[in-house]
Amino acid sequence: MELISSSKAFGGSQRVYRHDSAVCACPMTFAIFLPQQIEDGPVPVLWYLSGLTCSHQNVMDKGEYRAAAAANGVAIICPDTSPRGEGIPDEPDNWQFGSGAGFYLDATQEPYAKNYRMESYIRDELPALVSQHFPLDMGRQGIFGHSMGGHGAITLALKNPMRYTSVSAFAPITQPSTAGWSRPAFETYLGPDETTWRAYDSTALIADGHRLKDLLVDQGTADGFLQEGLRPWLLELACVQAEIPLELTMREGYDHSYNFVSTFMAQHIGWHARRLLPG
Numbered sequence: 001m002e003l004i005s006s007s008k009a010f011g012g013s014q015r016v017y018r019h020d021s022a023v024c025a026c027p028m029t030f031a032i033f034l035p036q037q038i039e040d041g042p043v044p045v046l047w048y049l050s051g052l053t054c055s056h057q058n059v060m061d062k063g064e065y066r067a068a069a070a071a072n073g074v075a076i077i078c079p080d081t082s083p084r085g086e087g088i089p090d091e092p093d094n095w096q097f098g099s100g101a102g103f104y105l106d107a108t109q110e111p112y113a114k115n116y117r118m119e120s121y122i123r124d125e126l127p128a129l130v131s132q133h134f135p136l137d138m139g140r141q142g143i144f145g146h147s148m149g150g151h152g153a154i155t156l157a158l159k160n161p162m163r164y165t166s167v168s169a170f171a172p173i174t175q176p177s178t179a180g181w182s183r184p185a186f187e188t189y190l191g192p193d194e195t196t197w198r199a200y201d202s203t204a205l206i207a208d209g210h211r212l213k214d215l216l217v218d219q220g221t222a223d224g225f226l227q228e229g230l231r232p233w234l235l236e237l238a239c240v241q242a243e244i245p246l247e248l249t250m251r252e253g254y255d256h257s258y259n260f261v262s263t264f265m266a267q268h269i270g271w272h273a274r275r276l277l278p279g
Contacts, residue, residue: 010070011036037073044140049149062258072273104152142166168216174235220254
């Protein structure tokens with residue numbers, strides 16, 4: 001791994017690394033915050049998945065997570081949202097697809113299948129890499145995210161309940177297979193057979209029998225994407241029917257920005273910490 005940057009924060013260390021990814025067949029970048037508690041032994045891991053058009057940098061600059069992570073003794077890892085770089089297929093004029101819009105799935109359609117394998121990268125390759133280099137307790141992992149990243153966090157947790165002890169989301173895309181801003185990406189990455197899309201749709205996964213111990217979701221009522229793209233009531237209905245405990249809070253007046261995410265970031269980290277830490 002190549003260390004890109006490192007700085008001290010709240011007694012811990014905020015770092016950014018680049019490495020060659022075999023899964024995505026290109027260099028990938030991620031950020032990691034290591035709390036001071038690593039001096040006493042391995043700490044739990046909380047994965048944060050960012051949304052459309054973002055990279056690891058957005059939450060680093062705007063997410064305000066380090067104080068809560070340091071207070072709770074939790075490492076936070078922020079992967080990128082897609083493969084990037086020369087030779088990587090992209091549609092630069094379409095913010096809902098390509099670079100910055102990997103949707104945390106493994107593409108099956110050419111020319112995207114070679115590089116756009118974000119599910120395997122987040123689930124398998126990056127955890128294996130960080131476990132070799134940092135004092136992390138990989139038996140205690142949680143996952144959360146924003147928008148497209150909230151979608152990714154919930155679907156990964158549903159499919160890997162033994163991996164992720166806790167899961168939460170800010171304004172997640174709850175049913176991407178039917179949302180106008182995600183259907184085109186699903187068809188391009190996964191092909192026209194919509195039955196294959198179910199593996200990356202939270203409501204479909206729940207309908208197909210996947211379960212979570214519990215789930216925390218915050219959503220702003222002034223979010224411009226609420227009605228057409230996010231639709232938390234679809235996730236709420238799926239959880240009610242499956243008897244999954246869902247704590248869904250509609251935050252009056254909040255929009256889709258990191259002003260919303262940062263406001264409730266500490267609450268989410270505390271929620272995860274109570275599930276990841278003993279006692």
